[in-house]
Amino acid sequence: MKLLRLEPGHGEIVLAEGDVEVPEEERELIEEFRRQLDLGMAAAVPTAPVGGRRQAELVKSFEDVPREADRVIFFPRAAGGCR
Amino acid sequence: MGLALGATALFALGLLWQVAMPEPRSALSRLRRRMGRSRDSLAGGLVCDPGRERRAELRARALLRSCVNEGEWAMYRDLGFLRVWGGLRGEGAARRPAGAAEYAYLVYPHKPIVAYLPQTETILGEYCVTFNAHAGREGLSRLPDADDVLAKWMLLSADERDLLAQANMHLPGRQIDPDQVRRDIRSLSQWERQAGGRRAGSADSVPAS
DSSP: EEEEEETTTTEEEEEEEEEEHHHHHHHHHHHHHHHHHHHTTEEEEEEEOOTOOOOOESSSSSGSSOOTTOOEEEOOOOOOOOO | HHHHHHHHHHEEEEEEEESHHHHHHHHHEEEEEHHHHHHHHHHHHHHOOOOHHHHHHHHHHHHHHSOOOHHHHHHHHHHHEEEESSSHHHHHHHSTTOOOOOOOEEOOOSSOOOEEEEETTEEEEEEEEOOOSOTTTTSSSOOOOHOOOOHHHHHEEEEEEEHHHSSSSETSSSSSSSSHHHHHHHHHHHHHHHHHHOOGGGOOBBBBO
């Protein structure tokens, strides 16, 4: 699983990468996940069901991330604009 | 005699200084001004590097392509925006009365999301959201265009209601010329007709939740 973040002026960067089945790597992924939420990021998991339409799910904790997900994308939280 | 020669030499040196030095002095001051501007630009994160921006956009496009449906990617690539159907699954679909008109959104990079009725080309409103709260490590605050579209797509796809709650809603025409939106809607219809054989557009466009 990769944790990516949409970075202004840069595109995505890889924050962490690891195997959720390896306890040590999972712990690192969880720590980075929480750190990003603390920084005010939103997290989404792109999903691609077999034969289905691609969509995304918002996740608010690492436990919400499907074990089989290959990436979680962090991005700045949406705020009202254009005033 | 020697005194007169010395005085003349000093006078000549003074003249030479006046003639020769203004240029180096102005060159020095130009250099200082340039350095000052450079420092200011770096401090404010306003350095424009088209190469870096292009690389960022290419990265963002690759990520967008890997997340959205094939037809949606082609739509963005060809038209510069995405169309996302509104409320066609989950709670939205359940609540909409039978026979109610379908609605959709046009998702533009760094512009409001436009809600409209495809059947009548009626523009319902503009939803303004930004993702600029976090300044990037290079001092730039704007996501690349394709990342901005991806973030909106993920939010619409995952939680349409929440996105609309976050957005500032405005009447049509506040930010985007309604005539331009109608032209885009027609371009999209034409594009879908042309791409029909390639299963693009409505066949695999993701509805909002």
